[in-house]
Amino acid sequence: MYGQLLLPELQEMLQQHDTLGLREFCDALHPAVIAQVIENLSNQEIWQVLDNCGLHRRVEIVEFLTMNRQLTLVREMDKDHLSALVRDMSPDNCVDLLEKMDQGEVDSLLQLLAQSQRNDIRRLLSYPDDSAGSIMTTEYASLPEGISVGEALNQLRLQAPNSETIYYVYIVDEDRRLRGFITLRSLILAKTSACVDAIMEKDVLSVRVTDDQEQVAQLMARYNFLAVPVVDQHHQLVGIITHDDVIDVLQEEATEDAQLLAAVQPMETGYLTTPLWTIAWKRGGWLLFLFCASFLSAHVLQSFQHLSKIYEWLALFVPLVIATGGNAASQTATLVIRTMALGELDKKSKYRLIQREFAIGLILGGSLTVCGFVLSLGLITPYQSLVVVGTVPLVVLTGTMIGAILPISLKSCGMDPALMSTPLIASLLDVFGIVLYFNVALALLGR
Numbered sequence: 001m002y003g004q005l006l007l008p009e010l011q012e013m014l015q016q017h018d019t020l021g022l023r024e025f026c027d028a029l030h031p032a033v034i035a036q037v038i039e040n041l042s043n044q045e046i047w048q049v050l051d052n053c054g055l056h057r058r059v060e061i062v063e064f065l066t067m068n069r070q071l072t073l074v075r076e077m078d079k080d081h082l083s084a085l086v087r088d089m090s091p092d093n094c095v096d097l098l099e100k101m102d103q104g105e106v107d108s109l110l111q112l113l114a115q116s117q118r119n120d121i122r123r124l125l126s127y128p129d130d131s132a133g134s135i136m137t138t139e140y141a142s143l144p145e146g147i148s149v150g151e152a153l154n155q156l157r158l159q160a161p162n163s164e165t166i167y168y169v170y171i172v173d174e175d176r177r178l179r180g181f182i183t184l185r186s187l188i189l190a191k192t193s194a195c196v197d198a199i200m201e202k203d204v205l206s207v208r209v210t211d212d213q214e215q216v217a218q219l220m221a222r223y224n225f226l227a228v229p230v231v232d233q234h235h236q237l238v239g240i241i242t243h244d245d246v247i248d249v250l251q252e253e254a255t256e257d258a259q260l261l262a263a264v265q266p267m268e269t270g271y272l273t274t275p276l277w278t279i280a281w282k283r284g285g286w287l288l289f290l291f292c293a294s295f296l297s298a299h300v301l302q303s304f305q306h307l308s309k310i311y312e313w314l315a316l317f318v319p320l321v322i323a324t325g326g327n328a329a330s331q332t333a334t335l336v337i338r339t340m341a342l343g344e345l346d347k348k349s350k351y352r353l354i355q356r357e358f359a360i361g362l363i364l365g366g367s368l369t370v371c372g373f374v375l376s377l378g379l380i381t382p383y384q385s386l387v388v389v390g391t392v393p394l395v396v397l398t399g400t401m402i403g404a405i406l407p408i409s410l411k412s413c414g415m416d417p418a419l420m421s422t423p424l425i426a427s428l429l430d431v432f433g434i435v436l437y438f439n440v441a442l443a444l445l446g447r
Helices: 002-015 019-028 031-038 043-050 055-064 067-076 079-088 091-098 103-110 115-126 149-162 184-189 213-223 243-261 276-303 305-310 312-341 347-376 382-412 422-445
Strands: 142-144 168-172 178-183 227-231 237-242
Touching: 002 019, 002 031, 002 043, 019 043, 019 055, 031 043, 031 055, 043 055, 043 067, 055 067, 055 079, 067 091, 091 115, 103 115, 142 149, 149 184, 168 184, 168 227, 168 237, 178 184, 178 227, 213 227, 213 243, 237 243, 243 312, 276 305, 276 422, 305 312, 305 422, 312 347, 312 382, 312 422, 347 382, 382 422
Parallel strands: 142 168
Antiparallel strands: 168 178, 227 237
């Protein structure tokens, strides 16, 4: 929206070299809005805009650009601009950028930084992907034990410019082990002579650097934290994860689950910025697998071909039977996978969920049986319709059970439950549905 409204005016300022207007554009709008507008410009035009704002503002704008655009800008920058930009970036955002670059580019870029910042970034890069350590920042506010509130406020004034947030202040001992935390509100309201140890919260929820980022996001969402401390195996404070990083994680995980549920391998970047052949490859692998799986249905149908020749009307209801089972399974799988993603499913509730889906399968199967009997009377005899209505509750119940049990089983094996995508479950139910349908026909019709 903003791009369409502001872009023509911005392009006019660029053509007229309106320095005053460009400076006002950079200062007046939110960095995210500016990034959205300049995303539509060429790299050269983007630098024309960025040259009209201060370094800190420039960094804020660049961090809101898409990762692909950040990479192209960085690769075209001269060393002076690049070193200044990277030095002012927050460590977590800098690491996100470096992770997308080649090792040679990373080494060259790190040489432009001071030794302390270089060590911080190398440590963040060493943590496993999708771990708490990979998304944390080392720019946090901390205080030693035993100081007064007045001393704490004086120290915070010095730390504030280099901290991502100072609302939560962490109390550490001489070995930097986490002892507690205090909010900025509590510090401001307390007497300056009071000891920090007396008013700090000692029951601190923290995460390990190796914890999964999705579990961290669920923890912060559950307790409505603005930030959570990250500790190492010695309980030493090494960083914090802030709410903005958690929002990115939740979006990333939700996007990945949505793509897996559609039988598409997760993409590293957005759809429109991903190369055409990459998208084709990520979609084609699953599509080929599902295509081959569909041939299993053809083989099953062939094994019952003799029955179809005798009762030709059976073929009329094959699509209905397999679609009903697949739809029921897809509904259940989607609900179960989302429930697990929200962290609402523990060991005790797994069995309760399966029991609920069994009951729901019976209710839905029974309801569709009545509808199916009435609707099929215009096509076949009442006795023949018993084959259809006898199969429908079975495929619905089978679908709900498979849709519930398979994602839970994958999760128990340490795999992503979204791998059991709805197209894959639907393909499995095609086979089960055909087998059930023709076996019910054999039981009722014979031969």
